[in-house]
Amino acid sequence: MQVTLLGTGDTTGTPTVGCTCETCRTARDRGISRSRFSVHVQHEETGESLLVDFSPDFRQQFLENDVPLPEAGIVTHVHFDHLDGLGNVYRVLDSLTVHAPSEVDPVTEESVAGTIRNKFHYLEDRVGVAACDPFEPFETCGFEVRFVPVDHPPLRCYGLAVEEPETGAKLSITGDTSYDVPERSREILANPDLLLADAIVPASLCDRHPIGGRHERPDGTPRTFGTKHMTREGALDLADELSADRTRLVHLAHFYPAEEAFEEPLAVDGERYHLE
Template sequence: MNITFMGTGDSMGTPRVYCDCVVCVEARETGVNRRLRSSLLLEEEGEAPLLLDCGPDWREQMEVAGLRNVKQALLTHAHFDHIGGLPEWADACRWTQAAASIGAPREVVRDVLSRFPWVDRQFRFETSDEGASYGDWRIMSWRVNHGKNGYSYAYRFDHASRGVKWAYCSDAIDLTEEQKAPLAGLDLLVLGTSFVEEPYPMNTRSVYDMKEGLALVKEIKPDSVVFTHLSHDVDLRCDYGLPAHVQIAKTGLKLTI
């Protein structure tokens, strides 16, 4: 499977329109830290590309990827930075008379349709609570704590014949032992870490910071880790002294697993 990081930003993206911090200024001037809202593009031989989340930067991400059509997606939760591109995608489906399939847990589907009740004219929604598949990959989803923002879902991908396992957990904090359990034995973990060290009270927060992410990584021991869902606090020009198996996602990063 090829994994492309189409977006690596938090809910505001970088640069933040109101902000003149050094990271936002650099993002405007040279673009090293420019980040669209978090989304992955998955590609498996013999299968149509699969989006993981569809935020408000969907159109720009599609143009950058050179895609004119996409037929399927999985959604982690119904916050705008993860579903804001659905109306535009649905409209594209209408104009091209193409259908698309959206997979998500039942409560996510319910929340999406409460926000955008017309998109089911173009999308076929499929629930992932009992599992899903992508080619020979078996997919499981499970509910995770999203702090003050309620809930999100993480996804784990297992390839039986290859024995490869990886997971995407973009919006989570303070996971319980039960929620950590599916993260065991991974070849790759993609984890949301919005700040290097977030200076706000835990009850006001919604996503791990990098310091907490490293503690989680030390506990569950994945072979490799990519931090994503980054705020303007994270400067890609800095060396944060991360372990060799941990990296910070850059826009357009491509991995093969």
């Protein structure tokens, strides 16, 4: 299994358009990009590839990374920075199956699968939407995949476990989530060769959020920024609890102080990992 991090940033990315903060200036000076979140997963035996989330930066991500266009896709939730790149399919791919959760969200009164069908109805001649039940395994591109519910209010959001049956290689993705990941979901995400964990800001910035931080460590360090995303510290704690062999922090905001923003294990676009 080869994993390429196409997009490692949050909803505005780093550098952020029009921003002159020190972190964005440093990223420009060093030629570093954190575009909106997307992950490319290729089965090295069959050559088939799976795209996890469709970033609005789809075009640039595929131009800048030597990876093939996908045979199938995954959508974890309906926020624009994970979904709107699907519109690129119309002129680029003749056909694509997109796997998405079947569970109806009480806020939107639609499932993720239903939202895709309705929003991208003009793609119905090219995009087939496969509705998948949370926790239930399904097969695509030679992988066994499972959606797992996480905590990203007010919408339903899902993490992902991707396994290669032949080698046992496993990729886990937390999805957009707070630290309050349900226990059953943690069990499925556990013991990955590579964990991609949402870590939008360091815990030190929680006092700048109007809601502050949540899910504190015993020493008071917040593991959740506001209500929606893990802090760096929370993501690393979750990685320890999941016994991840390797962890890369993603969905990163430009609010990280410049002296911390590009330190390990914070990911940048273009990283590649071979899992076996």
